[in-house]
Amino acid sequence: MAIGVKVIERPIAETSYVRAALQGMGRTLKHLFEQKVTTQYPEQKESLSRRWRGTHRMLTTEDGKAKCVACGLCPTICPANCIKLVPGEDERGNRYPLAFEIDEFRCIFCGYCQEVCPEEAIHLGRHYENSEYSREGFVYDLERLTAQTHPVCEMWDPADPKGE
Ligand code: SF4
Numbered sequence: 001m002a003i004g005v006k007v008i009e010r011p012i013a014e015t016s017y018v019r020a021a022l023q024g025m026g027r028t029l030k031h032l033f034e035q036k037v038t039t040q041y042p043e044q045k046e047s048l049s050r051r052w053r054g055t056h057r058m059l060t061t062e063d064g065k066a067k068c069v070a071c072g073l074c075p076t077i078c079p080a081n082c083i084k085l086v087p088g089e090d091e092r093g094n095r096y097p098l099a100f101e102i103d104e105f106r107c108i109f110c111g112y113c114q115e116v117c118p119e120e121a122i123h124l125g126r127h128y129e130n131s132e133y134s135r136e137g138f139v140y141d142l143e144r145l146t147a148q149t150h151p152v153c154e155m156w157d158p159a160d161p162k163g164e
């Protein structure tokens with residue numbers, strides 16, 4: 001049986017290297033006149049979203065004590081298992097944290113701890129510049145958490161889904 005050969009023409013219009021090269025040069029030229037978007041960090045910083053979830057803060061009462069009542073909800077719900085709480089109780093039965101630590105290195109910044117806290121004590125914050133030289137440096141104890149001063153993160157509000 002004779003074998004037939006089908007000749008397929010090269011689609012010049014679609015595979016022209018000259019055309020593709022000219023298109024690329026045109027695109028490069030166009031970018032020369034567009035507004036530059038490079039941010040000169042750290043001298044120049046973009047403002048963060050009100051819902052940015054970064055470094056935690058522990059809010060305090062008027063007399064400077066941590067608002068945490070050591071209920072245990074945040075370490076229970078934390079999916080990264082990065083909150084350590086040792087609860088204490090005073091002579092009047094008020095609970096407070098003997099120790100409270102968050103490992104910011106393990107944290108996935110989901111925001112569950114802030115959502116679940118009945119005292120609105122623990123918050124994520126609009127802050128991200130917490131570089132350290134060791135992993136241990138990322139473990140924030142109660143003193144360090146209460147000393148943070150950056151703005152706290154706002155939670156998602158179903159009445160304002162776009163956060164405007
Ligand atoms: S933000 Fe999420 S992962 Fe981080 S400490 Fe809170 S609950 Fe845990």
Ligand code: SF4
Nearest residue numbers: 068069071072074117
């Ligand atoms: S949920 Fe709030 S009150 Fe309860 S242990 Fe965590 S920070 Fe403290």
